Amino acid sequence: MPGLDEVRARLRSFVEERDWDQFHSPKNLAASVSIEAGELLEQFQWTDPQPEHVRADPAWQARIEDEVADVALLTLLLSERLGIPLEDAMLRKLAKNAQRYPAAEFKGSARKAPR
Template sequence: MATNGDLGDLTERVRAFAVERSWEQFHTPKNLSMALAGEVGELLAELQWLTPEQSLAVMEDPELGPRVRAEIGDVMIYLTRLADVLDIDLAEAARDKLADSARRYTVEAAHGSAAKIRP
């Protein structure tokens, strides 16, 4: 599981990767968001036609598991870079969102239900 230190290190490594290649000019929030969406689409494509049971066991598949892992890595890299460019602490943003969701989706109101609760 990632900690703040792990995310900080990843952010620095992804930033350095971009700087070494002079890619900062292309790393606008719009472009990074579009790239992130594309990578999420590639992840979805790997899982699209699997049954729920197959999707739960996907990492046991010697061919599909590594592809899913690589796509998740791509998603994380683009998300990390987008947060960096926007000066957002990714872990803090996730904690804040989780706290907001806990208020909106109380255990009593949401237990065992996938229904959307309006703000």
């Protein structure tokens, strides 16, 4: 599979070729992540299927893949715009979450940790 760096390179060309940087303020990109996240959620609006159930319906799976990709592309674009090294930030946040939710204490529990 191609790495995220290849996606970064192609995304940069895509934006440059269309001269779209002018629209990509951090706020506009954050709003776009939210809009696309809503379209992704729409795929599950009235139903809560098991993964196997989704994968048994290739058209549904394909629509979800498209929406997931949109969220990911816009999140990556925002990261690039703000100089955020996305993979590093993900690992750092995961380490924070591991501290906030100790496995021994939160095993099998969906409750929120206090802020």
